[in-house]
Amino acid sequence: MKTTSISLLSSFFLFLATAFISAQEEETKIKFSGELKTDQRFLYQSPNSWAWNENRLTFRLSKKFRNDKGKFHTEVWLRNIGLPEITTSSDLYNKGIVDPYNLEIREAYVQLYGFLSKNLDIKIGRQRIAWGTADLINPTDNLNPYDLEDVLDFGRHRGSDAISFDYYFTPSFSLHGTYIPIFQPANMPVGVFADALSPEIVLPPPYHLENLNDNIDMPKYTLGESSTAGIKLKGFAAGIDLSLSYVWGRDGFPTPSYNTISPGDNPGGLNLDIQSTYFRQSIFGFDMATSIAGVGLWAEAAGFLPEKEQVMTTDMTPMFPGSPVPVTRDSIVLKKEMFFKYVIGADYNFANGMYLNVQFLHGFVNERGRENLNDYFFIQYEKRFFDDRLKTEPLQGAFIVSDWNNVKDNYALIYSPEISFMATDNAEITISSAIFAGKGNNPFAKFADYDMFLFGFKYSF
Amino acid sequence: MKALISILIFLTTTLVATAQNANDILKKMDEVLYAPKDMTAKTKIIITDKNGNEKTREAVMKQKGTDMRLFRFTAPASQAGIATLSLPNDVMYLYLPSYAKERRISSSVKSQKFAGTDFSYDDMEAKSYEDKYTAKLLKTEGDVYVLEMKPRSPKSQYSKLISKINKENYYPVYTEYYDKGNNKIKIATYVFEKIGNYWNPKEVTMTDLKKKHKTTMITYDVKYDTGLSDEDFSVRKLKQ
Numbered sequence: 075m076k077t078t079s080i081s082l083l084s085s086f087f088l089f090l091a092t093a094f095i096s097a098q099e100e101e102t103k104i105k106f107s108g109e110l111k112t113d114q115r116f117l118y119q120s121p122n123s124w125a126w127n128e129n130r131l132t133f134r135l136s137k138k139f140r141n142d143k144g145k146f147h148t149e150v151w152l153r154n155i156g157l158p159e160i161t162t163s164s165d166l167y168n169k170g171i172v173d174p175y176n177l178e179i180r181e182a183y184v185q186l187y188g189f190l191s192k193n194l195d196i197k198i199g200r201q202r203i204a205w206g207t208a209d210l211i212n213p214t215d216n217l218n219p220y221d222l223e224d225v226l227d228f229g230r231h232r233g234s235d236a237i238s239f240d241y242y243f244t245p246s247f248s249l250h251g252t253y254i255p256i257f258q259p260a261n262m263p264v265g266v267f268a269d270a271l272s273p274e275i276v277l278p279p280p281y282h283l284e285n286l287n288d289n290i291d292m293p294k295y296t297l298g299e300s301s302t303a304g305i306k307l308k309g310f311a312a313g314i315d316l317s318l319s320y321v322w323g324r325d326g327f328p329t330p331s332y333n334t335i336s337p338g339d340n341p342g343g344l345n346l347d348i349q350s351t352y353f354r355q356s357i358f359g360f361d362m363a364t365s366i367a368g369v370g371l372w373a374e375a376a377g378f379l380p381e382k383e384q385v386m387t388t389d390m391t392p393m394f395p396g397s398p399v400p401v402t403r404d405s406i407v408l409k410k411e412m413f414f415k416y417v418i419g420a421d422y423n424f425a426n427g428m429y430l431n432v433q434f435l436h437g438f439v440n441e442r443g444r445e446n447l448n449d450y451f452f453i454q455y456e457k458r459f460f461d462d463r464l465k466t467e468p469l470q471g472a473f474i475v476s477d478w479n480n481v482k483d484n485y486a487l488i489y490s491p492e493i494s495f496m497a498t499d500n501a502e503i504t505i506s507s508a509i510f511a512g513k514g515n516n517p518f519a520k521f522a523d524y525d526m527f528l529f530g531f532k533y534s535f
Numbered sequence: 536m537k538a539l540i541s542i543l544i545f546l547t548t549t550l551v552a553t554a555q556n557a558n559d560i561l562k563k564m565d566e567v568l569y570a571p572k573d574m575t576a577k578t579k580i581i582i583t584d585k586n587g588n589e590k591t592r593e594a595v596m597k598q599k600g601t602d603m604r605l606f607r608f609t610a611p612a613s614q615a616g617i618a619t620l621s622l623p624n625d626v627m628y629l630y631l632p633s634y635a636k637e638r639r640i641s642s643s644v645k646s647q648k649f650a651g652t653d654f655s656y657d658d659m660e661a662k663s664y665e666d667k668y669t670a671k672l673l674k675t676e677g678d679v680y681v682l683e684m685k686p687r688s689p690k691s692q693y694s695k696l697i698s699k700i701n702k703e704n705y706y707p708v709y710t711e712y713y714d715k716g717n718n719k720i721k722i723a724t725y726v727f728e729k730i731g732n733y734w735n736p737k738e739v740t741m742t743d744l745k746k747k748h749k750t751t752m753i754t755y756d757v758k759y760d761t762g763l764s765d766e767d768f769s770v771r772k773l774k775q
Contacts, residue, residue: 107612142775187775195771204636245769313624315639363639365625368690370641423643425692461584461748462651499590499611534613 214359260326284338319359336392486512
């Protein structure tokens with residue numbers, strides 16, 4: 075019944091949109107553009123393992139309707155990504171293994187301006203709904219799923235199949251709404267950072283992990299279970315851009331809900347089965363941006379309130395075969411209490427072409443619960459030369475503290491200087507380094523063995 | 536004693552008259568430059584380095600009054616779609632298609648070069664000269680007034696501008712820009728044409744004297760008074 079409702083709703087909007095489009099005499103030409111990008115990385119540490127291999131062809135098609143009544147836009151990635159993992163001769167018959175590639179529709183939507191009312195714009199299709207005023211890391215940007223494939227590409231999200239609208243009360247005061255019928259989880263890092271955001275499983279001696287299985291319970295594809303919705307009120311007053319937002323959705327990261335521990339085949343060996351779910355939550359957001367005395371200032375905060383307390387049950391019954399009752403233990407993974415992630419930041423352009431950007435972040439994308447949020451200090455210093463053809467970023471990176479009571483054992487440092495050169499108007503070469511240091515249970519502290527050299531080339535057409 | 540008073544009265548009157556004339560000239564220049572209610576145009580920007588190598592940028596531009604401007608690049612491919620929106624009180628937004636949202640930019644960007652050209656954001660600002668500068672008439676020569684203009688804001692990157700204004704039609708034909716150390720750093724030359732009732736700066740060339748680098752901005756397909764509203768200069772339109 076609910077699936078039928080979704081279909082009917084979608085059909086209704088598609089019908090309206092189609093009728094609207096057909097009413098327009100489309101006269102503008104399709105614009106075709108894109109990029110060819112290569113991204114290669116290898117580790118400094120011998121034997122200099124290849125850390126990343128990506129060759130991406132981005133295609134963009136867009137077409138504006140007559141009299142600026144709307145537009146169609148799509149962006150597709152055709153990629154050769156990863157390294158061939160050939161283990162048997164039969165793999166050589168599989169071109170997908172010999173030469174791994176994938177095709178990804180990042181966006182494909184129709185946007186109609188002045189739909190039904192001159193103040194209403196709607197957008198239907200796969201779209202990126204980017205929220206927040208902070209630079210790259212936005213605690214309020216929770217409608218699209220995180221795309222964590224490349225953990226060094228902070229803030230990347232995938233597009234969602236959605237219907238969204240913007241209603242403009244005045245040119246500077248608007249209401250945005252989004253409905254996403256199907257839940258999409260975040261995709262996790264690949265390559266050398268594959269385990270970066272996975273929690274570490276530590277067993278007391280003499281136990282060791284022999285087998286690990288995990289199952290994820292995806293939300294049912296029904297209106298109530300799989301939907302995400304968001305609303306945002308945005309305005310401008312006294313020189314300040316402000317917004318308030320609310321999202322009713324699911325956390326994009328799986329949370330363990332039921333673990334089963336059973337004896338392994340070897341002494342001390344344990345098998346662990348983890349069952350995870352995506353919990354529902356409400357997210358209350360606020361952001362602002364302004365400029366005071368030439369300094370750009372922004373702040374963004376999001377309060378996350380889980381719908382229920384997240385309890386993890388650990389079932390050890392298989393360890394005690396003689397027990398007449400199930401041997402289980404419950405522990406709270408996440409309390410039903412609001413926790414806040416926030417960013418404050420500033421930037422300044424100096425007269426000689428220098429640019430400085432600093433940000434403080436409390437709570438990274440994968441961190442949950444008041445007591446688990448770390449502090450991140452980001453800095454970016456940029457200087458351009460030769461008519462902006464050469465851009466240097468000698469000071470770029472982050473300092474992370476996971477425990478202020480013992481900083482020397484609970485910190486991480488990322489240093490990533492970068493130089494990019496515009497060889498022609500449309501061809502850019504980039505070389506950079508990513509150097510990691512740190513201690514403690516912090517995702518970035520785990521990267522200490524992954525110092526790497528990065529080479530990029532991008533051609534726009 | 537009477538003679539001294541007469542000289543003082545003469546000097547004061549002359550100074551007041553000169554200052555008034557200079558400000559009148561500035562006001563008239565603003566009236567010429569910002570006479571249209573609004574303007575829509577295409578722009579071709581040719582950047583020439585000291586070796587004579589040329590790069591070209593293309594953009595579409597909308598302007599209303601003296602403080603609303605929307606500028607959107609259409610070429611080269613690496614910059615196509617990037618747009619800036621300038622609003623009153625130094626409120627500026629940047630739209631980068633790859634980020635799918637607008638970004639408020641700090642007013643310190645005004646001292647920066649505009650998209651690799653020899654114009655700064657400040658030079659590109661559609662704000663009346665009278666609001667930005669105080670003027671002094673240095674002299675008249677041939678068919679031009681020579682004005683010295685000093686920025687009202689101490690945050691300006693310039694200490695002064697010396698500008699030649701056409702006596703008959705009050706449009707600028709030549710401007711020198713001086714840095715805080717009073718060194719001449721840039722020169723702008725203008726070619727105006729009359730479209731309907733308005734004078735249009737069809738070609739403006741800015742030369743960076745130190746770098747021996749110049750940028751020529753050619754404006755074409757100009758349309759005046761098409762009825763642009765404040766809504767056309769909103770974040771909504773910037774993102775479209």
